[in-house]
Amino acid sequence: xxxxxxxxxxxxxxxxxxxxxxxxxxxxxxxxxxxxxxxxxxxxxxxxxxxxxxxxxxxxxxxxxxxxxxxxxxxxxxxxxxxxxxxxxxxxxxxxxxxxxxxxxxxxxxxxxxxxxxxxxxxxxxxxxxxxxxxxxxxxxxxxxxxxxxxxxxxxxxxxxxxxxxxxxxxxxxxxxxxxxxxxxxxxxxxxxxxxxxxxxxxxxxxxxxxxxxxxxxxxxxxxxxxxxxxxxxxxxxxxxxxxxxxxxxxxxxxxxxxxxxxxxxxxxxxxxxxxxxxxxxxxx
Amino acid sequence: xxxxxxxxxxxxxxxxxxxxxxxxxxxxxxxxxxxxxxxxxxxxxxxxxxxxxxxxxxxxxxxxxxxxxxxxxxxxxxxxxxxxxxxxxxxxxxxxxxxxxxxxxxxxxxxx
Numbered sequence: 001x002x003x004x005x006x007x008x009x010x011x012x013x014x015x016x017x018x019x020x021x022x023x024x025x026x027x028x029x030x031x032x033x034x035x036x037x038x039x040x041x042x043x044x045x046x047x048x049x050x051x052x053x054x055x056x057x058x059x060x061x062x063x064x065x066x067x068x069x070x071x072x073x074x075x076x077x078x079x080x081x082x083x084x085x086x087x088x089x090x091x092x093x094x095x096x097x098x099x100x101x102x103x104x105x106x107x108x109x110x111x112x113x114x115x116x117x118x119x120x121x122x123x124x125x126x127x128x129x130x131x132x133x134x135x136x137x138x139x140x141x142x143x144x145x146x147x148x149x150x151x152x153x154x155x156x157x158x159x160x161x162x163x164x165x166x167x168x169x170x171x172x173x174x175x176x177x178x179x180x181x182x183x184x185x186x187x188x189x190x191x192x193x194x195x196x197x198x199x200x201x202x203x204x205x206x207x208x209x210x211x212x213x214x215x216x217x218x219x220x221x222x223x224x225x226x227x228x229x230x231x232x233x234x235x236x237x238x239x240x241x242x243x244x245x246x247x248x249x250x251x252x253x254x255x256x257x258x259x260x261x262x263x264x265x266x267x268x269x270x271x272x273x274x275x276x277x278x279x280x281x282x283x284x285x
Numbered sequence: 286x287x288x289x290x291x292x293x294x295x296x297x298x299x300x301x302x303x304x305x306x307x308x309x310x311x312x313x314x315x316x317x318x319x320x321x322x323x324x325x326x327x328x329x330x331x332x333x334x335x336x337x338x339x340x341x342x343x344x345x346x347x348x349x350x351x352x353x354x355x356x357x358x359x360x361x362x363x364x365x366x367x368x369x370x371x372x373x374x375x376x377x378x379x380x381x382x383x384x385x386x387x388x389x390x391x392x393x394x395x396x397x
Contacts, residue, residue: 064312
C-alpha cells in the first residue's frame with residue numbers, strides 16, 4: 001500500500017524563480033530563505049518519495065477567472081509551465097502518474113469532494129518553484145497538482161481545505177501499490193500585494209499558524225476567510241494550501257523543521273517539514 | 286467599492302463581474318506576442334478586449350488603485366505591470382504613496 005511519509009510547505013513567491021536563475025543562494029537578502037532548504041534536502045534524500053501531491057493556487061496560467069474551479073486535480077502524463085507574464089524563467093516540465101491521479105479523483109468524488117478533473121494542466125510558479133527549491137536541477141518525483149481557488153471569492157473555508165486534505169490522505173493510503181508519497185502545500189505566509197494596505201505582514205499570526213498547524217490544525221478552522229484576509233493579508237489566504245497539506249497527514253505528526261524569514265519580496269517567507277508516522281506503523285510498534 | 290478591511294478590496298463576485306474584460310486583457314499578457322501588440326497600439330488593444338472608459342483611463346494612467354477600483358485582480362494586474370518591468374515592490378510603493386526604498390524598508394521592519 002502507498003504510505004504518506006510527510007509534508008513540506010513553503011512560500012512560492014515568483015521572484016524566488018529569478019533568484020534561482022541568478023544563483024543568488026548566498027546573497028545576503030536571499031541566504032536566510034535558501035538556507036532553510038538545507039534540512040529539506042537532507043530529509044528528501046533520506047525519505048526518497050516517489051510521488052509528491054501538491055496543494056497550490058493557480059495565478060492565471062492554467063485557469064482564468066471565467067471558469068474557475070474551487071478544487072481541481074491533475075491527471076496528466078506531463079505538466080508544463082509557460083510564460084506567466086512577469087518575467088520569470090519558464091521551468092522544465094514535471095512528470096505525472098496518471099493511474100495514481102485517477103485513483104485520487106475516484107476516491108475524492110466517492111468521498112463527496114466534487115472536484116474538477118484536468119487531463120491537461122499547466123503548472124505555474126506555485127508548483128515549479130517549490131519543486132526547484134526541493135530538488136535543485138533535477139525533479140526525481142512524479143506529481144499530482146491539486147489547485148485550490150485562493151483568488152476569486154468565495155473561497156473554500158479553512159475547515160473545508162483541511163477536510164479536502166484528509167480525504168486526499170485517505171485516498172493515498174488506499175492505493176494498492178507500495179509508493180512513498182509526500183504532500184506539499186505552497187504559498188503564504190502573511191502578505192498583501194493590493195490596495196493601500198499593500199506590504200501588510202503579521203509575524204504574530206504567522207507564528208500562531210506555524211505552531212498550531214503541527215498538532216492542532218482544527219483550532220485554525222475558527223478563522224473565517226474574512227478573518228484570514230484581515231490577519232494574514234489579502235494573499236495570505238494561500239495558507240489554505242497549507243491546511244490541505246496538513247489534512248493529508250493522517251498519522252502521528254511532528255515538526256521536523258521550520259524556517260521563517262521576513263521579507264522575501266512582499267512576503268513573510270516560511271518553510272516547514274512535517275514528519276508523518278503512519279497509523280499502521282504505530283500499531284505495529 | 287466594499288472595503289470593510291481598511292485598504293483592502295475583496296476580489297468577490299461584484300469585482301469579478303466588473304473586471305472581467307480588464308482581467309481578460311491582462312491574462313492575454315502571458316504571451317510575448319500579445320505584450321508586443323499592446324505596446325504597439327495600446328488603445329486598439331484595449332478596445333479589442335472591450336474595456337470600458339474607466340478601465341481604459343486606469344490602464345493609460347498605469348494607476349494600480351484605479352485599476353483595482355475598475356475590477357482588476359492583482360495577479361492579473363501584475364502581468365500588466367510586468368510589461369514595464371515593474372515588480373510587486375514597485376506597485377506596492379505606488380499604491381501606498383511611498384518611494385520604493387521606503388516601501389522595501391517597511392517590509393524589512395515588519396520582520397523586527
